[in-house]
Amino acid sequence: MAHWGYMTTNGPSTWGKDFPIANGERQSPIDIVTTAAEYDSDVLGSNALSTNYTPESEVKLVNNGHSIMCQITKKGVLTGGPLGKDEYRLEQFHLHWGAEDNRGSEHTVDGKMYASELHLVHWNASKYSSFADAVQKPDGLAVLGIFITPGVACNQFKVISDNCGKLKTSGAEMTVDTTLDPTLLLPSNTSDYWTYLGSLTTPPLFESVTWIVFKEPVEYSKEQLLALRNLVDSDGNHMQDNYRPPAALKQRKVKKTFT
Ligand SMILES: CC[C@H](CNC(=O)c1ccc(S(N)(=O)=O)cc1)c1ccc2[nH]ccc2c1
Numbered sequence: 001m002a003h004w005g006y007m008t009t010n011g012p013s014t015w016g017k018d019f020p021i022a023n024g025e026r027q028s029p030i031d032i033v034t035t036a037a038e039y040d041s042d043v044l045g046s047n048a049l050s051t052n053y054t055p056e057s058e059v060k061l062v063n064n065g066h067s068i069m070c071q072i073t074k075k076g077v078l079t080g081g082p083l084g085k086d087e088y089r090l091e092q093f094h095l096h097w098g099a100e101d102n103r104g105s106e107h108t109v110d111g112k113m114y115a116s117e118l119h120l121v122h123w124n125a126s127k128y129s130s131f132a133d134a135v136q137k138p139d140g141l142a143v144l145g146i147f148i149t150p151g152v153a154c155n156q157f158k159v160i161s162d163n164c165g166k167l168k169t170s171g172a173e174m175t176v177d178t179t180l181d182p183t184l185l186l187p188s189n190t191s192d193y194w195t196y197l198g199s200l201t202t203p204p205l206f207e208s209v210t211w212i213v214f215k216e217p218v219e220y221s222k223e224q225l226l227a228l229r230n231l232v233d234s235d236g237n238h239m240q241d242n243y244r245p246p247a248a249l250k251q252r253k254v255k256k257t258f259t
């Protein structure tokens, strides 16, 4: 099996061959049609979404061939909102981006694509014993989606963007001796978001993700975005346009926490 990727020969339009769930009922990403999203006060009212992350004392970065990923070692928890009382543990975060600022996010908002999208990946530690155990369960994972737009530099992201040059090739790993607080990667407004039931956006495309996509984008500088585009993927090409285009909404409703 030719390894999946984002080129014409192995990109999203070919994934259905090896991963038939690509045409499933709850695939991600989606285009968020803001007027069709349903305001759901109890998602907001009863228990607001809450994060309780412990800052990483060192930063473990991996170029996994299709993104740059930061492996989390501390016990960070996400709960509330659509997750109810279940506690989801932060496992890793990674990004998707374009070759240019006009594209790169996976979710779109009324057809608008952002320059990049940051994903904080969590697994349901209230119900399952590990990420690997949770990754195929319908309520196994929760991913926070944060839109990235060009602007001022994001200080907390510097530890990643400043080290992309040392993670050029696929499989490269490094540990940076500095702290990182995942809370500081979130937008200032974490009350306003869309949420829906979806999937992993890369093979194996498991339909196990409760998506929470924040309305407010976060700014990264041009240099920080350029650093991502200089990474090299598992085929030795520049790692760019590593985003899956929106999948069909099918019988799903998107909920929103704001009017
Ligand atoms: C099953 C897939 C998984 C590797 N992939 C992921 O973890 C992953 C996570 C988030 C997203 S996104 N873009 O939707 O946020 C996409 C993929 C994976 C692969 C091999 C494994 N062996 C043991 C556990 C395990 C997990």
Ligand SMILES: [Zn+2]
Residues within 6 Å of the ligand: 094, 095, 096, 119, 201
């Ligand atoms: Zn992702």
